[in-house]
Amino acid sequence: MHKELLLVKRKKAKELYDQGYSINKIADKLVSNWSSVKKWIEMDDVTVDNRGWEKGNLREYNQEVKKRVIEIRKRLRKEQSYFFGPQVIRANYEKLYPDEKTPTIYFIAKTLREEGMTTGKDDTRTDNGSEYMNYPQRTLDKMGTVVEGIDFIGPRYIEDQSEGVHFLARKYIRPYQYGLMSRIEGQTTDEALEVLIEDWQDHPLPEVLRLDNDPSFGLYSRHDRHIGRFLKAVLNLGITPIYSARSQPWNNGNTEGYNSVFARKFWEKLNFSDEAEIDTEIKQFNLEYAKYNELIGNNIDPEEIEDETLPEDFELTESLQNELRNDLEDPTIYWLRIVRNGTEKAKQKDIGTIDILGEEIELPKPYVNQFTLNKLQLKEDRLSVMVEDDDGKLETIKQRELEVENVDFNG
Numbered sequence: 001m002h003k004e005l006l007l008v009k010r011k012k013a014k015e016l017y018d019q020g021y022s023i024n025k026i027a028d029k030l031v032s033n034w035s036s037v038k039k040w041i042e043m044d045d046v047t048v049d050n051r052g053w054e055k056g057n058l059r060e061y062n063q064e065v066k067k068r069v070i071e072i073r074k075r076l077r078k079e080q081s082y083f084f085g086p087q088v089i090r091a092n093y094e095k096l097y098p099d100e101k102t103p104t105i106y107f108i109a110k111t112l113r114e115e116g117m118t119t120g121k122d123d124t125r126t127d128n129g130s131e132y133m134n135y136p137q138r139t140l141d142k143m144g145t146v147v148e149g150i151d152f153i154g155p156r157y158i159e160d161q162s163e164g165v166h167f168l169a170r171k172y173i174r175p176y177q178y179g180l181m182s183r184i185e186g187q188t189t190d191e192a193l194e195v196l197i198e199d200w201q202d203h204p205l206p207e208v209l210r211l212d213n214d215p216s217f218g219l220y221s222r223h224d225r226h227i228g229r230f231l232k233a234v235l236n237l238g239i240t241p242i243y244s245a246r247s248q249p250w251n252n253g254n255t256e257g258y259n260s261v262f263a264r265k266f267w268e269k270l271n272f273s274d275e276a277e278i279d280t281e282i283k284q285f286n287l288e289y290a291k292y293n294e295l296i297g298n299n300i301d302p303e304e305i306e307d308e309t310l311p312e313d314f315e316l317t318e319s320l321q322n323e324l325r326n327d328l329e330d331p332t333i334y335w336l337r338i339v340r341n342g343t344e345k346a347k348q349k350d351i352g353t354i355d356i357l358g359e360e361i362e363l364p365k366p367y368v369n370q371f372t373l374n375k376l377q378l379k380e381d382r383l384s385v386m387v388e389d390d391d392g393k394l395e396t397i398k399q400r401e402l403e404v405e406n407v408d409f410n411g
Contacts, residue, residue, distance in 0.1 A: 013040040018090075018105045041106050065103055068093060069111045076107065086112065094112040133338065135251075135371045138392035144208030144240070146307050147173040149255030150196070152187040152214060153262070158272050165278065168195050171258040173210070177293045178203065179258045180286055181266075183278055189216045189230045197316050200237075204307035209234055210252045212244045219243065224358025225405045227333075229321040232407075233376075235331045236320045237310075244336040245371065251336050261289070326409055335374040339367045356383060359402060367397065378407055 009030050027037045072092045076084035086108040092104045112118050149171045155164020166187050172178040180199060184191040215221040218231025218241070234241055244251035266285050272278050292312045324331060339352035345360065346353045352368040354361045356376065363372075363385065373394065375384045382403040386394045 010040040010043065013037050014043075014104060017041045018087075041104070044104075044107075066111050067109050068097070069103065070115055070117070072096070072115055073112060088292060088295060097328065113276070118138075118298060128272065133369055133371050134388055136336075136373045136386075136388035136394070137257065139373060139388050139394055140242070143242070144206065145175060146204045146206045147208045147210065148206035149173055149210035149252045149258075150192070150217075151212060151252060151255045151259060152192075152216070153181075153259055156267055158274065165214075165275065166191075167262075168192055169255055169259050170199060171195070171255040172203070172206075173254045177373065179261075179289050181258075181262055181282055181289075182281060183275060187214065187216055189218075189228060191322075192216060193230060193233055193316060197310065197314065200310045201312055201314065205309055206239055207235060209239050209241045210244070210255065211241060212252060213246055218239075219241075219357070223405075225403065226357070227404055227406065231333070232324055233316060233321045235328065235333075236325050238328075240332055240334065243336065245336040245338050248336070248338070266274045324407055324409065328379075331377045333378070335376075337372050337374055339363050339370050341365065341368050341373060356402065361385060361398070361400070363398060368397070373398075376402060376404075379409055 005027045009032060013026050013030060013032075016029065017023070017346070021029075021366055023034055023037050023041070026032075026041075027034050030037065061114075069089055072089050073084060074089065076092070086105045089108050089112075090105055092101060092394045093108075109118075151169045152166065153169055154166035156167075157164055166184050168182050168184050168191065170182075182195050184195060211217045215228065216230060218234070220226040220227040221226050231241060262285070266281070270281060335356055337354040337356070339354055341347060341350075341352050342352055343360065345351075350360070351365055352363045354363065354372060354374065356374055361374075361383070367387065370387055373388065375386065376382070377384075381401050381403040383400055384396050385398040386396050389395055
């Protein structure tokens, strides 16, 4: 490999690793092998062509740097901060020692492991297997400038109380990282809409909303070819929903990751006596999470985002929850689904199937165990079943009519 290209790849590998990409993902992006990428991210100085170097040369990070890393970690723990991993330590180091070279995420993580200061899990990320079965990651990455994910959490239980506690998690994925957590009275459509409408009066209205298949999020479980109030409301606000594949929570990985942070650093860490105490602490958690994202550089200034918010006096009327507006240009729903052949019909006909709004969609057997991205254009009553090829392009493998029975644009 030419020296110039080699150095470019090394720099890019370290940048991607510091951003949280796994070694496998970096290798894929840079068209390199796993062992090379691992070697590059461990290097102290990527600008030096050290191929053929003798071992034993002095390392850039000395014992003083390690000592500072350990001190920062201890201080964060002493302050009982929710966030104290390698990214936060690196950001703190950069602020404390602005005139010195900041150690890499890998160096910090390695130092913490050597000192026995990890929490039981390696702070580096691993692939979630999303490329397995042609998961359409590249297509999803291009969908929407403002993207948000939501998820219910709970019930969780306070000691000596039989009634569970529920939460609604919201996580902006693009263009900035921003997480919000609220306690809610129950996992219902009304609770979810109330919280989201209040959010969207202060934060950008998403173009795309990532969510799971909970009936409260608009997917009728009792009636085929029907959609619920939640789904009609978000469509009327110009939002495009994308539902995860069933039993595949990592499809909404950003939100699930946020949920995991909430569990580890909030619910499992603190003891609560009542809901009022939870509400007080959750405000602090939201503030610290915002500071955390600002610290590690994931956020841009929200004031620089010119995307739409809801007016302060916005009212979500019954009409907006029960009827789709005729002036909607192209109201569309997306589902991620995995082609299966477990139904009786699929076994008898030796085919694969997916389920969309209670409709069993038949697909050729070679697509079994493959991910599909399914697009329902409500005004056209047209369902398109698509797969992403190895080049990241979508291929439509089936189209058919699918009319939602409780949607009428002619009424």
